[in-house]
Amino acid sequence: MTRGPFAHMQVLQPGMFSVVQDLGRLGHQHHGVPVTGAMDEWSHRVANMLVGNADDAAVLECTLTGPAVQFSRDTLLAVCGAQVRITAGERPVPMGCAVLLRRGVTLAFGERSSGARMYLAVRGGFATTPVLGSRSTYLPGNFGGHEGRALRKNDRVPLAPSDPDAPTLVLERILVQSGLPFVAAARLGTELPDGSPEGVRFIPGPQWNAFSAEARERFVSQPFAISSRSNRMGYRLEGPGLRLTKPLEMISEATSFGTVQVPPDGQPIVLMADRQSAGGYPKIAYVASADLPRLAQALPGASIRFTPVAQQAAEQAWLDLEDRLALVREMAAHALT
Amino acid sequence: MQDAIPTIPPGRACGFAHRLTGWQIEPVGDRCLLVRLGDQVGAEASRTVQNVTAYLSSAGLPGVFDVVPAFTTVALHYQPLAFARGQGAASLQLARRIERLLGADIPALPVNDQVIDIPACYGGEYGPDLEDVARRCGLTADEVVGLHSATPMSLYVYFFSPGNPFFGPVDPRLKVPRRATPRLLVEAGSVAIANGITSIYQTALPGGWNVIARTPWSMFDVTKTPPTRMQPGARVRFHPISPSQFAQMQEPRS
Numbered sequence: 001m002t003r004g005p006f007a008h009m010q011v012l013q014p015g016m017f018s019v020v021q022d023l024g025r026l027g028h029q030h031h032g033v034p035v036t037g038a039m040d041e042w043s044h045r046v047a048n049m050l051v052g053n054a055d056d057a058a059v060l061e062c063t064l065t066g067p068a069v070q071f072s073r074d075t076l077l078a079v080c081g082a083q084v085r086i087t088a089g090e091r092p093v094p095m096g097c098a099v100l101l102r103r104g105v106t107l108a109f110g111e112r113s114s115g116a117r118m119y120l121a122v123r124g125g126f127a128t129t130p131v132l133g134s135r136s137t138y139l140p141g142n143f144g145g146h147e148g149r150a151l152r153k154n155d156r157v158p159l160a161p162s163d164p165d166a167p168t169l170v171l172e173r174i175l176v177q178s179g180l181p182f183v184a185a186a187r188l189g190t191e192l193p194d195g196s197p198e199g200v201r202f203i204p205g206p207q208w209n210a211f212s213a214e215a216r217e218r219f220v221s222q223p224f225a226i227s228s229r230s231n232r233m234g235y236r237l238e239g240p241g242l243r244l245t246k247p248l249e250m251i252s253e254a255t256s257f258g259t260v261q262v263p264p265d266g267q268p269i270v271l272m273a274d275r276q277s278a279g280g281y282p283k284i285a286y287v288a289s290a291d292l293p294r295l296a297q298a299l300p301g302a303s304i305r306f307t308p309v310a311q312q313a314a315e316q317a318w319l320d321l322e323d324r325l326a327l328v329r330e331m332a333a334h335a336l337t
Numbered sequence: 338m339q340d341a342i343p344t345i346p347p348g349r350a351c352g353f354a355h356r357l358t359g360w361q362i363e364p365v366g367d368r369c370l371l372v373r374l375g376d377q378v379g380a381e382a383s384r385t386v387q388n389v390t391a392y393l394s395s396a397g398l399p400g401v402f403d404v405v406p407a408f409t410t411v412a413l414h415y416q417p418l419a420f421a422r423g424q425g426a427a428s429l430q431l432a433r434r435i436e437r438l439l440g441a442d443i444p445a446l447p448v449n450d451q452v453i454d455i456p457a458c459y460g461g462e463y464g465p466d467l468e469d470v471a472r473r474c475g476l477t478a479d480e481v482v483g484l485h486s487a488t489p490m491s492l493y494v495y496f497f498s499p500g501n502p503f504f505g506p507v508d509p510r511l512k513v514p515r516r517a518t519p520r521l522l523v524e525a526g527s528v529a530i531a532n533g534i535t536s537i538y539q540t541a542l543p544g545g546w547n548v549i550a551r552t553p554w555s556m557f558d559v560t561k562t563p564p565t566r567m568q569p570g571a572r573v574r575f576h577p578i579s580p581s582q583f584a585q586m587q588e589p590r591s
Contacts, residue, residue, distance in 0.1 A: 026414075029405040030390070031557070031565045032495035032502075032539075131559055141499050141540070143559045206363060251378055252496065254405045254412030256369040278407045278496035286366030314367040315417060315426045322418050 047121035057125030066109020082115025089181030124160030241266030258287035500557020519545030
């Protein structure tokens with residue numbers, strides 16, 4: 001492997017919207033700075049695990065269409081999230097496992113069959129300059145990630161220098177001997193557990209009872225469509241209008257990933273990764289954290305249904321997810337050695 | 338992580354200690370708790386929020402990675418995995434710890450007497466809603482400027498966008514609601530009022546507040562630690578300047 005600090009990923013085609021993200025800019029919400037970070041935390045963390053990274057290493061989040069890239073050194077990488085056809089040197093590259101790609105070989109993302117966002121992790125992570133302790137891109141503020149923006153053609157994104165003390169991987173030996181454009185480790189079961197295809201579990205929010213009985217009934221019984229005006233800040237939903245029993249004077253207070261607020265037009269908004277640090281609309285619900293990765297993979301136009309869940313059950317669902325991630329981490333480490 | 342929140346060394350009270358009343362804890366989903374400290378926006382609520390934020394930030398609560406103040410609430414974002422299994426839900430375990438901390442006297446941050454003068458050019462192209470605010474309040478434009486710039490206010494909190502501060506209390510004679518029709522773009526630096534609070538648009542954004550002035554100051558610099566020019570609890574006063582002074586004083590924005 002070429003060593004040194006100047007290894008990089010060269011962008012041949014940027015894809016529609018490819019941004020560097022880690023697990024978010026924590027500890028600066030009191031400056032009004034949004035957390036940002038990966039929309040699909042599950043795929044982000046799994047992709048990192050597959051290449052032996054810490055969960056919070058910076059990865060590339062690609063929305064709808066993926067990029068075409070080359071690396072200046074042999075690079076261990078993994079792609080998780082939306083299902084997409086990927087090739088390297090004309091050969092199909094598997095998702096959900098570690099892949100050692102030969103330097104200079106083009107990794108190209110093609111047709112996507114399901115999901116909205118792909119996560120490309122490289123061993124060591126992308127080494128863009130951290131801003132306020134994070135490499136996450138915050139697009140409205142033009143900071144973080146690669147120059148505070150989505151990738152463009154001809155960008156060179158820095159890679160973390162490879163660890164000179166790291167033991168040689170089996171994949172590295174095979175790549176040297178084979179002459180192939182890439183070699184892949186065994187595929188692992190990295191899917192989200194407990195799939196409920198269109199049910200999004202929610203805990204009733206603090207203003208649940210301020211909504212009319214009809215609104216509460218509609219919220220759980222009728223589908224909502226994800227609007228095309230959705231983005232990393234929030235998913236705007238279109239469905240039956242949700243009305244309060246009487247107007248409510250709200251004082252802005254902290255929001256979280258998955259807070260469902262309802263502005264006066266009655267159409268709910270699910271706050272996502274780039275959410276503002278506080279909000280002043282009535283909060284009808286909180287999406288269970290365990291279902292946020294699935295929601296993050298839903299496309300505009302998709303229909304979702306809300307299913308109520310008790311606080312304790314939502315908390316348990318998240319712990320189950322963490323347990324599953326711990327298992328994936330173990331399997332991934334095993335697959336690399 | 339909480340660099341800009343002044344922290345109180347454990348076991349050492351600064352200023353005076355005070356006992357909280359009427360607070361409550363509620364979940365914000367399954368990875369965040371909120372401490373509700375009151376239901377009125379104001380200087381006193383803001384001081385309580387800042388004291389509680391500083392105290393809880395320095396308390397070393399397990400799994401808590403972000404303590405976020407708002408006008409009357411403090412949110413604690415936490416990692417559920419940090420709590421023991423089989424001892425109840427993580428939210429309940431954390432709530433019990435917070436209850437113990439807030440049930441006793443909590444230390445108060447020292448009161449800051451220093452007043453920061455924020456330059457502001459009122460009216461004209463810098464304050465397109467000044468005349469309208471004056472009309473709705475039954476005052477002249479000069480009286481509005483006088484009331485807005487006369488008495489010191491407190492920096493309550495930042496939110497909405499990076500470095501976007503909210504100050505109060507605004508003189509009660511200037512009580513106006515938001516504009517009926519929000520602007521598609523409010524210029525960066527705009528000083529605006531609504532519902533007894535005044536704010537500075539750090540960046541150009543859509544917005545529905547009444548813009549009465551513009552400051553040449555930049556309130557946020559991402560390359561600095563902390564990135565905000567002044568911290569919650571700061572005492573400020575708006576200081577009227579002329580358009581030519583504005584031009585001389587204008588700062589670049591990152």
